[in-house]
Amino acid sequence: xxxxxxxxxxxxxxxxxxxxxxxxxxxxxxxxxxxxxxxxxxxxxxxxxxxxxxxxxxxxxxxxxxxxxxxxxxxxxxxxxxxxxxxxxxxxxxxxxxxxxxxxxxxxxxxxxxxxxxxxxxxxxxxxxxxxxxxxxxxxxxxxxxxxxxxxxxxxxxxxxxxxxxxxxxxxxxxxxxxxxxxxxxxxxxxxxxxxxxxxxx
Numbered sequence: 001x002x003x004x005x006x007x008x009x010x011x012x013x014x015x016x017x018x019x020x021x022x023x024x025x026x027x028x029x030x031x032x033x034x035x036x037x038x039x040x041x042x043x044x045x046x047x048x049x050x051x052x053x054x055x056x057x058x059x060x061x062x063x064x065x066x067x068x069x070x071x072x073x074x075x076x077x078x079x080x081x082x083x084x085x086x087x088x089x090x091x092x093x094x095x096x097x098x099x100x101x102x103x104x105x106x107x108x109x110x111x112x113x114x115x116x117x118x119x120x121x122x123x124x125x126x127x128x129x130x131x132x133x134x135x136x137x138x139x140x141x142x143x144x145x146x147x148x149x150x151x152x153x154x155x156x157x158x159x160x161x162x163x164x165x166x167x168x169x170x171x172x173x174x175x176x177x178x179x180x181x182x183x184x185x186x187x188x189x190x191x192x193x194x195x196x197x198x199x200x201x202x
Contacts, residue, residue: 022133025152025189029143030131034090034121037107042088042119049145051180052086053077053173055117055155056129058137059109060099061196062161067138068113070163072171076155077116080177089117092129094201100124126200136195140173144180151176153191 023030029052033043044052055073057064067073077087089110093100101109103122110120123129132141133152142151156169176186 023131023149025149027149028147029141029149030128031147032128032131034123034128035103036119036121037103039103040119042121044088044143045147047086048147050084050086051145051177052088052143053080053177054132054141054143055087055089056134056137056139056198057089057091057120058093058099058196058199059101059106060093060097061137063195064137066161066163067155067166068110068115070166071114072163072166073138073155074114074116076171076173079174081116081118083177083181085177085181086118087116089115089120090123090128090134091121092123092126092134093199094126095124096201097199099199124201126198129198129200134198136193137198138195139193139198142173142176142180142186150180151186151189152193153188154193154195157191159192159194 029044031043031045033041036042059065080087091106107120110117138155140153140155141149144150153172155173156171158165158169172188172191179186
């Protein structure tokens with residue numbers, strides 16, 4: 001009985017540790033390998049030496065649609081990629097979710113909205129999203145050329161689904177990238193993400 005109780009306690013501890021294992025700002029960004037919407041393999045480590053933005057996305061989410069339909073997310077992407085930044089959009093929506101889009105449909109949705117992502121990646125198992133502690137769509141991260149996580153949080157400072165709020169908000173990704181590219185520490189390195197909860201595979 002004692003052995004069983006110790007096993008249960010150990011298991012509970014491992015579960016708790018797993019829940020807390022998400023990477024924090026200032027730590028190495030977990031490397032990953034995912035397929036893009038065309039089936040090509042993409043690794044984070046392929047972009048060592050460059051700044052990389054990770055954007056968790058789900059077209060079924062009104063907060064994601066706010067930033068894409070308004071043109072804000074594509075404009076933020078274009079501004080970043082024009083400066084040599086790599087932009088990886090990641091969809092961790094599980095296949096069983098009503099929000100799930102097959103790779104070709106997700107790619108078409110992005111193209112229609114003039115997305116400027118370097119790649120759109122499929123994470124249906126949710127392993128990459130969970131390793132980063134991604135909770136919402138959108139949830140944004142910046143990785144520096146040395147592979148360290150230097151930003152984690154929201155795309156901007158007004159957590160609403162109203163497009164009218166975009167021009168009044170501070171775009172944390174644009175500001176953070178500007179500071180990082182200038183060799184400065186990011187002034188708001190951790191902010192509160194907002195949006196829809198990620199539809200992870202349970």
